[in-house]
Amino acid sequence: MHGFAANPKRRSDLIDGMLHDRRALDPRALTELPSTSTPATVRAMLTKPRGKGIAHVISDIAEVDGRDLPLDEALTAVMGRQRDTLVFALETQHAYYENHEGEQFLLKPAKR
Secondary structure (H helix, E strand, O other): OHHHHHOHHHHHHHHHHHHOOHHHOOHHHEEEOOOOOOHHHHHHHHOOOOOOOEEEEEEOOOOOOOOEEEHHHHHHHHOOOOOOEEEEEOOOOEEEEEOOOOOEEEEOOOOO
16 A cells, blocks of 8 residues: 555545545544634644644645645645545544545544
């Protein structure tokens, strides 16, 4: 998988297949966010109190894809752009997901 994700020619295929629509994600892990959500409100949902707030970004937005960024910076760069994107908070292992239709979700591991 790492080779596939690292290959620039195939990375867009990976992002499209994984993030293009939410049916590829576990519906039990998805919580739809209100349209009034801001980077600050989403950051609060993704971090621990006094947490470091570092995230890994998987996105079809080239300038942030594949990068580890401060969570505030990552969310500000991607929110509302209606692009297939996952911002994964390393500390909590929760994520923000937005697709090309503008749907926004919080992802938390599904309870079993």
